Amino acid sequence: MSRGDQVSVGAVSRSPATREHVAGTPGVRAPEAETALAARVQDLAASGDQAGARDLFSQIVARQQRRASRIAWHYLRDAAEADEAVQDAFVKAYTHIASFQRHLSFEVWFTRILINGCLDRQKARARRSRWLLAVSETAVRDQDAIERASRPSDRSPEDALIAREWRGRVASAVKKLPGRQRLVFLLCHYADHSTREVAEMTGLNESTVRVHLFRAIRKLRTALEERSHAT
Amino acid sequence: MRPSDDTLDLAHLTDDQLVEIHVLLSDDQHLRACPACERRYQALVGALEQVRDEAISQADVVFTAERLHDQRERILRRLERHEHPAEVLLFPSRSGQEQATRHLLSPVRRWVAGAAVAGLVAGLFLGFAVDRRVGSLAGPTSRTVSLGTTAQRSTTDVSISRDEEMLSEIEDALTGPRKVLELSVIDMMTTPAELQDASFDPR
Numbered sequence: 001m002s003r004g005d006q007v008s009v010g011a012v013s014r015s016p017a018t019r020e021h022v023a024g025t026p027g028v029r030a031p032e033a034e035t036a037l038a039a040r041v042q043d044l045a046a047s048g049d050q051a052g053a054r055d056l057f058s059q060i061v062a063r064q065q066r067r068a069s070r071i072a073w074h075y076l077r078d079a080a081e082a083d084e085a086v087q088d089a090f091v092k093a094y095t096h097i098a099s100f101q102r103h104l105s106f107e108v109w110f111t112r113i114l115i116n117g118c119l120d121r122q123k124a125r126a127r128r129s130r131w132l133l134a135v136s137e138t139a140v141r142d143q144d145a146i147e148r149a150s151r152p153s154d155r156s157p158e159d160a161l162i163a164r165e166w167r168g169r170v171a172s173a174v175k176k177l178p179g180r181q182r183l184v185f186l187l188c189h190y191a192d193h194s195t196r197e198v199a200e201m202t203g204l205n206e207s208t209v210r211v212h213l214f215r216a217i218r219k220l221r222t223a224l225e226e227r228s229h230a231t
Numbered sequence: 232m233r234p235s236d237d238t239l240d241l242a243h244l245t246d247d248q249l250v251e252i253h254v255l256l257s258d259d260q261h262l263r264a265c266p267a268c269e270r271r272y273q274a275l276v277g278a279l280e281q282v283r284d285e286a287i288s289q290a291d292v293v294f295t296a297e298r299l300h301d302q303r304e305r306i307l308r309r310l311e312r313h314e315h316p317a318e319v320l321l322f323p324s325r326s327g328q329e330q331a332t333r334h335l336l337s338p339v340r341r342w343v344a345g346a347a348v349a350g351l352v353a354g355l356f357l358g359f360a361v362d363r364r365v366g367s368l369a370g371p372t373s374r375t376v377s378l379g380t381t382a383q384r385s386t387t388d389v390s391i392s393r394d395e396e397m398l399s400e401i402e403d404a405l406t407g408p409r410k411v412l413e414l415s416v417i418d419m420m421t422t423p424a425e426l427q428d429a430s431f432d433p434r
Contacts, residue, residue, distance in 0.1 A: 213254045
């Protein structure tokens with residue numbers, strides 16, 4: 001393989017190749033199939049077959065919920081709140097299925113609903129935090145679970161400690177990003193959407209999305225470089 | 232593809248340029264030709280992929296299969312509830328109040344209340360009417376009543392003079408000679424003759 005090929009693989013690995021990899025996990029990334037399912041749900045709901053529409057919609061829920069939960073959790077960093085945000089987004093999508101435009105991707109439409117819900121929750125949380133300083137118990141529990149799960153037995157204690165510190169630094173660096181940069185980074189890197197899809201979801205221009213992504217990665221570079229030096 | 236000497240002579244790509252290539256997914260000639268820049272680029276891409284993999288695994292630790300199953304169940308229950316919305320009940324006290332009002336405003340009750348009010352009004356009217364009639368029949372009485380004050384005044388004067396009489400009698404009895412007519416007869420009968428002439432003078 002030539003160098004040019006290697007570069008192109010590296011560059012493209014974030015989009016189609018990675019999508020295939022993520023699609024290996026249950027119910028993730030098959031946007032066209034979900035759009036077709038959503039169109040059928042819309043037809044059934046319009047004909048008055050609510051039970052049929054609901055059954056079909058449950059298939060969309062099964063395919064989308066993991067991806068939606070990941071986005072919501074990374075955005076809100078609280079499992080209980082992310083759970084509620086995902087539920088609300090699905091219920092909202094179902095109740096407003098009549099307004100779904102078939103020429104658009106259901107995934108994009110649904111993610112937009114989810115993000116708006118997460119933003120509302122974040123605003124409400126900011127309002128609450130003005131009066132309350134208590135740390136969410138569920139957030140602490142989740143962090144403990146993550147720590148326990150990310151401790152493979154074959155890793156030396158030093159490696160585990162370095163990895164833990166690096167994770168913490170990356171997480172805090174992502175948290176410190178300005179709102180839009182963080183959102184764009186999450187959607188592009190964690191949810192694996194293209195800049196065009198993110199532009200549709202957020203209502204921003206594609207070029208603006210790219211600028212936000214560029215700035216986000218540049219800000220995260222210090223944390224990323226530490227990892228590349230360590231490995 | 233073989234790198235040309237011209238491209239290798241150029242200065243190395245900056246970090247920002249590498250990020251830009253990654254974001255724009257652009258194909259850079261220098262990157263293809265320069266092994267050092269390509270290594271740096273691969274390191275950047277690798278680090279970003281690691282960040283993503285870590286993030287996904289973290290989220291999957293929190294959102295286990297069981298949790299997702301529960302979440303799906305809850306979503307479907309909410310959708311079902313949406314199709315069969317619960318009946319909204321009125322606030323208990325308010326409904327009770329309305330029932331009580333309705334009970335009070337039943338036609339029978341309204342008739343009874345109306346009759347009671349009419350009876351009361353009629354009673355008052357009759358009462359006034361009877362009172363006026365009696366008043367007109369007993370005209371002199373009113374005169375008596377008007378003169379009553381003078382009579383009362385005279386009665387008061389009589390009683391005052393009687394009091395004065397009584398007081399003067401008491402005074403006489405106390406100060407005057409003690410002669411009781413009713414007892415003098417008994418006194419005469421019981422007193423011996425020789426003693427009747429003698430008078431007792433304590434002085």
